[in-house]
Amino acid sequence: MTQVEVPQRLEDKTIQPIPPSERHGSARDLFTIWFGSNIMVLTVVTGALGTAVFQLPFWLTVVAILVGNLLGAVLMALHSAQGPQLGVPQMVQSRGQFGSYGALLVTVLVVLMYIGFFASNLVLAGQSLVAAGLPVGTSTGIVVVGVVAVIAVIFGYDLIHTYTRILTYLSGAALLLAFVWIIGVHGLPEGFASHGSVCIAGFMGTVTASALWQVAYAPYVSDYSRYMPADTGARPAFWSSYAGCSLGSIFPMILGAIVGVAVGEDVVAGLDQLTGPVGPAIILIFSLGIAATNSMNLYCGVLSTLTVGQTFAPAWSPGRVVRAVTAVALFLLALIAALAGQNNFMANWLNFITLLMTVLVPWTAINLVDYYLLRHGDYDVESFFRADGGIYGRVNVPAVCCYLIGAVIQLPFVSTTMYTGPAATAMGGVDLSWIVGLAVISPLYYFWAKAALRRSASVVVPSPESTDAALI
Template sequence: MSAKDATPAALELSTIQPIPASERHGRARDLFTIWFGSNIMLLTVVTGALAVTVFKLPLLPALVALIAGNLFGAVFMALHSAQGPQLGVPQMVQTRGQFGSYGSLLVVALVVIMYLGFFASNLVMGGQALHSRYPMFGTHLAIVLVGAISVVATVFGYRLIHAYTRLMSYLSGAVLLLCFAWILGVHGLPADVWQRNTFSTAGFLGTLSVAALWQLAYAPYVSDYSRYMPANTGSRAAFWSSYWGCCLGSILPMVLGVLVGLSADGDVIAGLIELTGPASTLVVAVFSVGIAATNAMNLYCGTLSTITVGQTLVPRWAAGALSRAVTALVLFGMALALALLGQDDFMLNYTNFILLLLYVLVPWTAINLVDYYLVAHGNYDVPSFFRRDGGIYGYFNWTAVGCYLLGVLVQVPFMATELYTGVVAKAIGGADIAWIVGLAVISPVYYLASRRRGLRALGGLKGSVR
């Protein structure tokens, strides 16, 4: 079946293989809808509410921190998205070009854990919301239902996920506007909403970090959804479509979360149901379906990353649609267990999870972007990605591996979480600036180290020619 004749319901046959020119399709605006539609969901609302429920910020500073964090973090997300049309492979496969075939396994394994964490978090959110508004569904059953919809989309693959999120862009977007209209125009905000909570630098930086992470967390898989685009899509068009789709799709529900968090006591989902009154029946149903769309993306990319690990160890394995289906079911079972076991302490577990995730993602995104845009200038030997010995990239690129480990270690004194607070973070009142330090240190260090490595390699080549 040709790309032109394929329908969203057509089963995707490829997994991590390079996408040939004959199968390329789509337009840059498709990247807007996939990131806009996939972000309008309950977990985004809950993440926005952290600004006022966990970090205890007043209304205006909460909004400023959330907007600034998203606008900044989305720059990195969109730069990764622009790589997809040029290389035609999943993001984690491309990571072999920076870390080597075996060197990339550490990063890919961490990314799989990330997907499972977000998948499980979304299952808990969707299940609890459905149970709250539709008591006939037990929480366990509701969690399974949300997950089942995600698995179906993952099995069918790329086209169905794009079509799913395109539909949710309109449906979830309309319901989001309904929420704002109902809360602001019908229910109204508390009279003292501007006086609630007290500003703190630690709370502001914590909120900024969470918002930036929300965008950075997409970096390891964002190009998975642009890799089928024609090579002439253009890096600029891919960048801006992804950037504004993800920014608007994230900021608007996070703002809703702030309003709910300040207006309702206790559980954010229960507060949303209370504030939207009769409209909550539609709100919960649509936002829960939206969670399933986003979870399909998490499971799809987690599956591709798991296949990447397998193909690295067994290069002759040509994984196809059946392999994707089986791998997706295994990962779904693992995430389902996490969701069912961790649902009682969800908010605490989720907050700690996303902050710890930030520390391991930051050095990877710095290395990947510096290598792609400043060192390799987008020119990679794609066939080498699929060789066990890494081809021209080898088993390990110790420059990248060393910089990655340094990037994690350099953040330790600046970390501020419930589990651990570094000495510098304590000295500045618990403010978390670790991810900023990680980006600022590793980006130039990796660039300079790569330049020196390249010059040494060039000098050795000249010497051998002589």
């Protein structure tokens, strides 16, 4: 396939399939977008959960961070490898598993997830700008970083990739400087070696938070690989995404674990305290990472919102203007949530990511089993945009039922400050919800969907050429 390297200054596509003539980029771009976008304050905060909230020793927190990220990144990277093959946003592709109307269940939840992540990042961005010494209040900082994200979404895919490519070097250097300063100049916090105690519930809570950090990217990771040539290759796409996202998350989380030992839950102030005179510069650079990630959250939230609308108006082909208007609307919703939820951030963040796990895990299990084990990446893209769902229909009963079962079956194993299920209580607060969800739903959906495909006389195996189908 001929690769055409013509990046658009202002992207004109939204949820439409990307034609071969507009495909560009390479697998290494997937490393930079996931490495550069993860080095930010919210990643540091997530790493601090182990030592500050769960009161684990530093060494055990690092083990939990490694286990969670390295396992969760497998799921994230498997989704990323779907983008070059299909050339459509992830939530559009979900119609191939759930049906045109069945996919709405997950897509609406994903939009809410993006707004939640966006709002969480805004709060930390506002606090970070204040900690960096800029002459703005937290609320003003929240608005400023939000507006930057909106502007990036208006320009679209290529600007976001360029932004994170720059941050790979800038934020990477700031992260290295933070470690060198804390360890070599300031010194590790007093009582560092004796901090915390071994706790299985806390260990699993940290593993869950780290794994969810990766799994949360699954509903939109292929949105950032969909412009790449179809011959990019599944393996290069997988390993570039896996390496970028896992490395870009693990090291900031370890930094957060150090900060958590020193100051507890006030991570931004603690990072500023431990890094001394270079702290404001480091925090300011990490704030740029927040703006980059927020642009990604908002961009994909917009694509998912447009996917919902297009479900009811199949002939609708939204463009750049609709993307801009929708971005502003979602930003306003996130802004309200951020301004209202500035206080008690750590507890709210932990509850939010645990809740996300219950709704994302069954979806990712269904998507990956369907894509890799049942259809082997062979989908009829044209059917994604048909009113009747094409060969996938309006509702795929096995997928929708398995999704609901997956959400319900996790509840007894959930452990949060808001709700702890009976199974988690019996195990001393250990949260195994996501492991149970994956272990039950993956085989259940495989055998149920496989049996349904065999029974269906209307199943049509799409040809490889159909993956380049245009929007109808």
